[in-house]
Amino acid sequence: MEKAASDNIVVIDGHEFTFTPGETILQVAQRNGIDIPTLCYLKGAPHTGACRICVVEVEGARALVASCAAPAGNKMVVRTESPAVLKARRLNIELLLASGHHNCLVQELNMDSWTDFQLKSMEAEEHQDLCPAYGDCRLQDLAVRYQVKTTRFEPSEPRHPIENVNPFIVRDFSRCVMCGRCVQACNDVQVNRAISYGYRGIASKIVTAGDRPYIQSDCVFCGECLQACPVGALVSKEDFQRERTTGEVKKVRTTCAYCGVGCQLYLHVKDNKIRKITGVEDVGPNYGSLCVKGRFGYDFIHHPDRLKKPLIRENGDFREASWDEALNLITDKLSRIKDQQGPDAIGVLSSARITNEENYLAQKWTRAVIGTNSIDHCARL
Numbered sequence: 001m002e003k004a005a006s007d008n009i010v011v012i013d014g015h016e017f018t019f020t021p022g023e024t025i026l027q028v029a030q031r032n033g034i035d036i037p038t039l040c041y042l043k044g045a046p047h048t049g050a051c052r053i054c055v056v057e058v059e060g061a062r063a064l065v066a067s068c069a070a071p072a073g074n075k076m077v078v079r080t081e082s083p084a085v086l087k088a089r090r091l092n093i094e095l096l097l098a099s100g101h102h103n104c105l106v107q108e109l110n111m112d113s114w115t116d117f118q119l120k121s122m123e124a125e126e127h128q129d130l131c132p133a134y135g136d137c138r139l140q141d142l143a144v145r146y147q148v149k150t151t152r153f154e155p156s157e158p159r160h161p162i163e164n165v166n167p168f169i170v171r172d173f174s175r176c177v178m179c180g181r182c183v184q185a186c187n188d189v190q191v192n193r194a195i196s197y198g199y200r201g202i203a204s205k206i207v208t209a210g211d212r213p214y215i216q217s218d219c220v221f222c223g224e225c226l227q228a229c230p231v232g233a234l235v236s237k238e239d240f241q242r243e244r245t246t247g248e249v250k251k252v253r254t255t256c257a258y259c260g261v262g263c264q265l266y267l268h269v270k271d272n273k274i275r276k277i278t279g280v281e282d283v284g285p286n287y288g289s290l291c292v293k294g295r296f297g298y299d300f301i302h303h304p305d306r307l308k309k310p311l312i313r314e315n316g317d318f319r320e321a322s323w324d325e326a327l328n329l330i331t332d333k334l335s336r337i338k339d340q341q342g343p344d345a346i347g348v349l350s351s352a353r354i355t356n357e358e359n360y361l362a363q364k365w366t367r368a369v370i371g372t373n374s375i376d377h378c379a380r381l
Helices: 025-031 083-097 114-121 138-145 181-189 224-228 237-241 292-296 323-341 356-370
Strands: 009-012 015-018 055-058 076-079 169-171 195-198 205-208 234-236 250-255 264-270 273-279 311-314 317-320 348-351 375-378
Touching: 009 025, 025 076, 055 083, 083 138, 169 237, 181 195, 181 224, 224 234, 234 237, 237 273, 273 292, 311 323, 348 356, 356 375
Parallel strands: 009 076, 348 375
Antiparallel strands: 009 015, 055 076, 169 234, 195 205, 250 264, 264 273, 311 317
16 A cells, blocks of 8 residues: 555664554554564553663664654654664663572573573473462563573662562562553552552662552552563462462463453463463453452362252251252242242342353343342352
8 A cells, every 4th residue: 555645654674664643663563563572561551661671773863762652753763673772682681680589590591502591491390499470471581582591790689578468469579670560550550559669779669558568558459460560579379379280371261250340351271270360451341450359269169168069958957969859859949939929939149159151041040941030149259
């Protein structure tokens, strides 16, 4: 398609692209399939350019610019993988790796073969005190991508203890790279305003009001910060306490069953068990956001106390029964009530702890078989 003379044109890696005034270089590149790596960038939030991973070379500029914050300009010429850009990204990654306790093997291996390094870095079982985010860490991915095997800088010593008193989220400040994604997720996406930047210089950290633990703050444990964190600074309590197991993680998309909003989520299934839940980004109605129930309310699925057989109450006590016996008892009693008092004398309560398909069957059975619309649903955690 021919470009009109009035079109705004930016040249990225030798290719011309149109852009809308106000779009950043990163947005134009992403829209056209050009991969510029990012770390601090969070879609839907103000761009800070804090991590400097997305730097690009702009012809005529005095220095490299952060593509996430730099607006595209007409006739601007951009190079995303020039030698100067690659050198800067490697240096920034080294500095980030030295900012704390990032024990993801990349700092400890000095092999001649890059292939050997990549293969070795995948053998997590051989590494002691492994970060809970190993294999799901943006900083680790960048280190592998840009072949940052070791760091020339001495890693910083941990300055703050791990905060593990919270019910769902563990905060490990020694792994925080101060990218600010959690702050943006809390303040700009969820608008809870529970966390912000605190202190100055080398003592800087992400804090709540009064620098208190999450459990004593305004945090509602929606987990938006957890999903936004690109490293191991924020992990779920289960991931923090769980021993590593073998097996491939499979993501299964489904709809949250806790209320009628219809939030889309991924079940991360490993060894036939749900390991964690994340929101499906770029898809409505939630666009990646979840509440505390949708993100953390799944322990009941594998709980050892979960009932697996029907119980019938006799003389004030419960006894186990077969499914046939329980269903026959239910059929007899409901049929008698329906015949004597009508279908609206019966009410049905379904559960947020069963599947969406089972809830659908419950309402269909209530309306079509019993003949009443008296069905409700408990979404409390």
